[in-house]
Amino acid sequence: MIDIHTHIIPNVDDGSSSIEQSLEMIRQEISVGVKEIVCTPHHILNRYEKSVEEIKEKFEQLQQAVEENKLPVKLYLGQEIYYTPREDILAKLENKQLLTLNNTNRVLLEFSFTREPEDIQEIIYHFNIKGYKVIVAHVERYEWITLEKVYALKSEGALIQVNSGALVGLTTGKEKRFVKKLLKNDLVDIIASDMHSFRPSTLDKALKITKRKDLFSFKLD
Numbered sequence: 001m002i003d004i005h006t007h008i009i010p011n012v013d014d015g016s017s018s019i020e021q022s023l024e025m026i027r028q029e030i031s032v033g034v035k036e037i038v039c040t041p042h043h044i045l046n047r048y049e050k051s052v053e054e055i056k057e058k059f060e061q062l063q064q065a066v067e068e069n070k071l072p073v074k075l076y077l078g079q080e081i082y083y084t085p086r087e088d089i090l091a092k093l094e095n096k097q098l099l100t101l102n103n104t105n106r107v108l109l110e111f112s113f114t115r116e117p118e119d120i121q122e123i124i125y126h127f128n129i130k131g132y133k134v135i136v137a138h139v140e141r142y143e144w145i146t147l148e149k150v151y152a153l154k155s156e157g158a159l160i161q162v163n164s165g166a167l168v169g170l171t172t173g174k175e176k177r178f179v180k181k182l183l184k185n186d187l188v189d190i191i192a193s194d195m196h197s198f199r200p201s202t203l204d205k206a207l208k209i210t211k212r213k214d215l216f217s218f219k220l221d
Contacts (some may be wrong), residue, residue, distance in 0.1 A: 001203055001217040002036040003029060004101060004110060005080065005137060005161060005192035009058050011215040012050045013042040013167035015196045019065050022121060024197060026071055032204035033084050036074045038101055038220070040108055046081040052099060055079070076102040076220060079135055083123065100132070102220045108161070108185045110137040135159045138194055140166045140175040140182070147215065150187050161187040164206035165199060191215045 007015025008025045016022040029037055039062070042048040043057055057099060059077050078101035081089055090100040093107065100107050107127060112115055127134045136158050139145055150160060162182065166175040182188050191210070193201040207216055 001032075001034045001036050001207070002038070002218055002220075003007075003193050003195070003201065003203060004038040004078075004135070004190060004218050005040050005163075006037055006195040006201075007039075007041060007080075008037065008195060009039045009041050009055065009062055012055055012058055015048075017040065017197065019062065021197050022062055022152075023065060023069060023071070025197065025201075026066060026073060029195065029201045030071060030073055032201050033207075034201065034203060036076065037114045038076045038078050040080040040101070042082065042110075043079050043098055043204070045084055045087045048148065052097060055072055055099070055163075060203065078102060078106075078108060080108045080110050084112075085118070090126065090132075092176065093132065095200045101135075104220055105132050106135055106159075106220070107132045108135045108137050111142060113141055114143050116142075119147070121152055121156050122156045124153060125146070128157055133157065133159065135161050135190065137161055138163045138166070140178045141171075145178070145182060150182060154187060161190040161192055162188050163194045164191050164202040165194070167209055168202045168205040170199075170202065188215060190218050 008022045010018050010022045012015045079099040124134050139160050140162050162179045167179045170175050191206050197203050
């Protein structure tokens with residue numbers, strides 16, 4: 001399995017506060033069957049704004065610790081980028097001030113949980129025009145989302161990611177029901193953990209429920 005959405009790099013966001021904690025998180029991922037991990041620290045305007053250089057430095061330190069501890073896992077680097085019209089995310093991507101997933105054209109985008117973007121289809125369209133493929137992070141968490149809006153997102157070429165914790169019942173009943181509805185309608189492209197120090201990986205349990213290995217083996221090329 002590959003986990004494309006995690007917060008395990010230490011001291012860059014709210015995911016991990018130390019190398020030791022990050023290593024424990026990685027060991028937990030390995031224990032549930034994960035072989036590859038994409039590290040996706042938050043970028044949120046005025047909240048989490050570590051530079052790409054600092055993130056890469058912390059990532060390399062984590063990679064070195066993984067090698068020293070002989071942990072059987074591959075690490076890749078990306079970001080989870082919070083979309084706001086107050087920031088030109090496309091320009092920052094073009095200028096290498098923000099990160100795609102493993103230096104591909106895949107961009108993990110997060111939106112406001114409570115306030116629907118003015119025209120989310122138009123947002124996806126503009127990313128497409130610039131050559132980026134948007135992965136919508138944890139779509140079940142948005143209060144404004146509906147099945148029809150997920151269909152609209154996919155019609156613009158967006159990929160839909162859901163959190164394993166929602167499917168296995170670690171969040172709310174509403175989120176669990178919505179994820180199951182998305183799966184029933186074949187609208188889910190990726191299941192990931194969105195792992196933080198306070199949120200364990202439950203990919204193994206999600207795999208048992210879905211029995212769909214394709215949702216856990218996303219290709220980064």
